[in-house]
Amino acid sequence: MESLVELCDLISQNPSQFPEKIAWICSRCPPAESLLSGSPRVSRSQLHAILTVARLLSKCPNSDHETPKSLVLAFYRSIPSLFNPKFWPQAFSSEAISSFFNDFLSYMSKAAEQSPDFASDVAGFTGEIVIQTISNADSCVSRVLLKALCSNFPPILPSDVNKLISVLLDRFEIPVPSSPREVILATPDAASAQSSPLSVNHYQSPGVEVSIISADSSSSAASKDDGSSSRGL
Structure with a gap:
């Protein structure tokens, strides 16, 4: 050769x-x-x-x-x-x-x-x-x-x-997969995210997240006002 x-x-x-x-x-x-x-x-x-x-x-x-x-x-x-x-x-x-x-x-x-x-x-x-x-x-x-x-x-x-x-x-x-959604759901990260209770807010729209934060802030502010009123009494 x-x-x-x-x-x-x-x-x-x-x-x-x-x-x-x-x-x-x-x-x-x-x-x-x-x-x-x-x-x-x-x-x-x-x-x-x-x-x-x-x-x-x-x-x-x-x-x-x-x-x-x-x-x-x-x-x-x-x-x-x-x-x-x-x-x-x-x-x-x-x-x-x-x-x-x-x-x-x-x-x-x-x-x-x-x-x-x-x-x-x-x-x-x-x-x-x-x-x-x-x-x-x-x-x-x-x-x-x-x-x-x-x-x-x-x-x-x-x-x-x-x-x-x-x-x-x-x-x-x-x-x-017949749709992009099936591709996402087929990934291990997506599957684990769906099974986790912490994953709910991860896929929420920004508006929902903001509303949750606003609600928490309002509750906190109300608690502070109640405390101030009590001290005033």
Whole structure:
């Protein structure tokens, strides 16, 4: 992997000078057709190659070479099929899968930041990928992916954001308040305030509070007058 990274960084300095090297790295990636048709088990070398291509894309996203983009997008689209443990190489640990997803999503996000066209392509797939990931949260691989998404979340279509929120609310059974009052009453502070006898004046209008204070003052003044009259007698 280290040698591929060094080669990638060399190519990124001037991609137009190394078309053969780019083609060679791309040839070592999982074929896009097989990924989209069911994702057979991949080898470590194929995973290293797709990471290298994603790294190259993050360094020169506006390159004229279209193959790296198509390979990365095909792999990204196939992510839901990666939840099957049989996809990964034998003895590929959860830590290794986590490291792979973190690197892959990091490279993709960097490329999307620099290329609006690539960001648009990525956004077209993100919503469905994340929704399927949440729906398969019982899978160890999907949980690893969710953690990686928290660190590097790719672009997503605005129309898919509402769908994603609905899925999250349904998945975790979060009640949706129908009014602002329900939001206030649902907070712990509001609940404790309602149960306390001292809380009554807290929610009273200023006019009521003033009237209470005035009444107390009047009572106090009356008591003083009575006392003065008694001493006068």
